[in-house]
Amino acid sequence: MSSRLRSLENRSIYILREAYAEFDRPAVLWSTGKDSTTVLHLCRKAFFGEVPFPVIHIDTGRKFREMYEFRDRLAREWNLNMIIARNEDALNSGIGPEKGKLACCTALKTQALLKCISEHDFDALILAIRRDEHGVRAKERVYSPRDRNFRWDYRDQPLEVWDYFQRATGEGTHTRVHPILHWRELDVWEFIKNEQIPVNPLYFARNGKRYRSLGCEPCTSPIESNAATIDEIIEELKRTKTAERAGRAQDKEKAFMMMKLRALGYM
Amino acid sequence: MEEEEAKIVFVGHVDHGKSTLIGRLLYDSDSIHDERITEVQGLVEEFKRRFEFAYFLDALEDEMREERTIDTTALMFKGKRLYTLTDVPGHREFIRNMLTGASHADFAVLVVSADEGVREQTKRHLFLLNLLGVPVIAVVINKMDAVSYSRDVFENVCSAVKDVMRSIGINDDVIFIPASAINGENIYKRSENMDWYNGMTLIEALDSVELRRKSEKKLRFVVQDVYEIASCRVVVGRVASGVMNVGDEVVFEPSHTHARIASIKTAERDVSTAEKGDSVGIVLEASDSADSADSADSADSAVSAVRRGDVCGHAHDKPVTVRRFTGEAVLLEHLKTGERLNLKVCTALVDAEVSEISTRIDSESGEVLERFPSEVKAGDAAVIVFETEPVVVERFSEIPPLGRFALLREGKNIGAGIVI
CATH class of the missing domain: 2.40.30.10 (Translation factors)
Structure with missing residues (x-):
């Protein structure tokens, strides 16, 4: 492993072990995408072969078929303690992105997660966001406190000097833990290659297109690409000038959409 | 070289051009995604503003509306090596965010506006960097276009900055660069308006820094x-x-x-x-x-x-357990002698008491304001003697990771300090 990847991994493992020591009921969020699968792999490294807490998958009912298949296969192989979180009421009411992406993401993702957290009383959620994905995520802390209403008070984030992370306090609050905040997209792919981490086949090009970032099927578009192997993806990323989330429609509906989504508790 | 990452924090007074400077550096080095450029153009139209390079860094609607940086941003940039460029707010009310951004940096770049010179946060940021042990590698004298690229103005501002550094006790080997972030002069490309300056551009200065990571011998x-x-x-x-x-x-x-x-x-x-x-x-x-x-x-x-x-x-x-130590800290909230709080040193979280406040220090000037006061105010620095539960600490000057502590009140980080 390169010294860069080793130092990224060392820091991530340190953060994961801090969270495991400091929280009573942590859980990790898994979208089945490359970043959260990398975090699961890092958990298995930090805890010597197992993920010692529940793995939450938010099911909007609108994910790609390949994501469900990949999820179920890996959940079996890695012996994951899965929790599938769905907002059944919203799904039954027929909500969809056609009526507004902010409302749809908030109902099917944020509200589903909120319900899941309160049911299971989780005090920490481990999430695979990275600073280089989006300007708003670039402002995140390693530990990010959320209030009982799930809100992210981005105007009043805690002092986080050195590795002195500050957790949320008070009933009904939880802390978002971000173990790969300091990684780049390229680092993730180099790590996947090095560690031979399984990835969803949707990332690899078919007929001149591939998915660079995975979300719900209606709001995720593939990019033009012929990168059909991990090596080709790495080469592509070294040259690209396109943003990783270019194919994710919910960020782009209107100005500061990502900030609004995240202030409400979106990941 | 490829794998080495340098973490650089940009500090300075509000409106002296930190965000513009970083935005310009990213733009000129072709490091901004096409979508981000389109997005910013859209925002400029929506908010009916003149285009600013700083908008590449603004991610919060409030930042765009208020035209100022509220919270720290860390951006990655690939030059001769990989950089994490951290932008911090230049307002006094956001010291918390400045400390958060600065504490992770290997080096700092100070930005001072040529037309305003040294201001309150210029001094405070230098003082806080010194307290956190982050060396300054370069001082960018920005907005040279606003002072007709005058060499005299540049030299006057430099000498004022040097005076402040000397009074705080900063002896770093610093490069002074006359620049205009808005016009992209001496940032990534050399200026044609300052032929009296033959020194490095900002990118050359960043690339020339040697990362000497201290490796202490003691396990x-x-x-x-x-x-x-x-x-x-x-x-x-x-x-x-x-x-x-x-x-x-x-x-x-x-x-x-x-x-x-x-x-x-x-x-x-x-x-x-x-x-x-x-x-x-x-x-x-x-x-x-x-x-x-x-x-x-x-x-x-x-x-x-x-x-x-x-x-x-x-x-x-072997590590030595102490029950009493002296630290120099910056406080975000007031603190009284005799008060009980928590200290965090690496993974140790201990109960402690403020046994004595030896001096209260102005975090702007670095001057001692009071000896043995009964309390310190939010925003002050202080030399404090703590009585604690048994804990291992080391002098910051000897083993930095064990010489850094956070002060906690009811679970909230209210200050940061080093063991002296």
Whole structure:
């Protein structure tokens, strides 16, 4: 492993072990995408072969078929303690992105997660966001406190000097833990290659297109690409000038959409 | 070179052009995604504003509306090597965010506007960088276009900055660069308006910095937790300094446990050595020189006292537990003599009492405002004597990772300091 990847991994493992020591009921969020699968792999490294807490998958009912298949296969192989979180009421009411992406993401993702957290009383959620994905995520802390209403008070984030992370306090609050905040997209792919981490086949090009970032099927578009192997993806990323989330429609509906989504508790 | 990452924080007074400078650097080096350029153009139209390079960094609607940076942003940029460029707010009310951004940096760049010169946050940021132990590598005298590219103005501002640095006690080897971020002069490209300046551009200055990561000799392994893996107790943590080898005789403090390192574990395999920065697990066995000298000591009882918050060092150079130490700290909230709070030093969280406030220091000028005051105010710095539960600390000047602490009140980080 390169010294860069080793130092990224060392820091991530340190953060994961801090969270495991400091929280009573942590859980990790898994979208089945490359970043959260990398975090699961890092958990298995930090805890010597197992993920010692529940793995939450938010099911909007609108994910790609390949994501469900990949999820179920890996959940079996890695012996994951899965929790599938769905907002059944919203799904039954027929909500969809056609009526507004902010409302749809908030109902099917944020509200589903909120319900899941309160049911299971989780005090920490481990999430695979990275600073280089989006300007708003670039402002995140390693530990990010959320209030009982799930809100992210981005105007009043805690002092986080050195590795002195500050957790949320008070009933009904939880802390978002971000173990790969300091990684780049390229680092993730180099790590996947090095560690031979399984990835969803949707990332690899078919007929001149591939998915660079995975979300719900209606709001995720593939990019033009012929990168059909991990090596080709790495080469592509070294040259690209396109943003990783270019194919994710919910960020782009209107100005500061990502900030609004995240202030409400979106990941 | 390819893999080396330099973390640089940009500090300075509000409106002196930190965000513009970083935006310009990213733009000129072709590091901004096409979508981001389109997005910013859209925002400029929507908000009916003139285009600003700083908008590439603004991610909060409030930042765009208020035309100022509220919270720290860390952006990655690939130059001759990989950089993380951290932008921090230049307002006094956001010191918390400035400290958060600055504490992770290897180096700092100070931005001073040529037309305004040294201002309040120029001084405060220099003082705080010095307290956190972050060296300044370059001072950019920005907005040279606003002073007709005058060499005299540049030299006057430089000498004012040098005076401030001297008074705070900063002796770093600093490069002064006359620049105009808005026009992209002496940032990524050389200016044609300042032929009197033959020194480096900002990017050349950044690329020329040698990353000399301090490697201390003394072993300090910080314990995060103890896991039971296949009925074997594994002590997990991070090597904060020095090197650890299988077979080493070690001592854990404050639990005062003597042991020998039987194996060092990563997830996949056992290794024979671990060095600074490594997150590893260690398995211990009874030491020959254990104080208890009980030959029947099993491996498990040798390690049973080791706990989160312990620090491990070699038996011949062991960590020292203290119940009292002196630190210099910056406070975000007021603090009184006799007050009880918590201190965090690496993974140790201990109860402590403010035994004495030796001096209250102006975090702008670095001047001592009062000796032995009964309290310090929010935004002040202070030299404080703490009485604590047993904890391992080291002087910041000797082993930095063990010389840094946070002050906590009801679980909230209210200050940061170093052990002096």
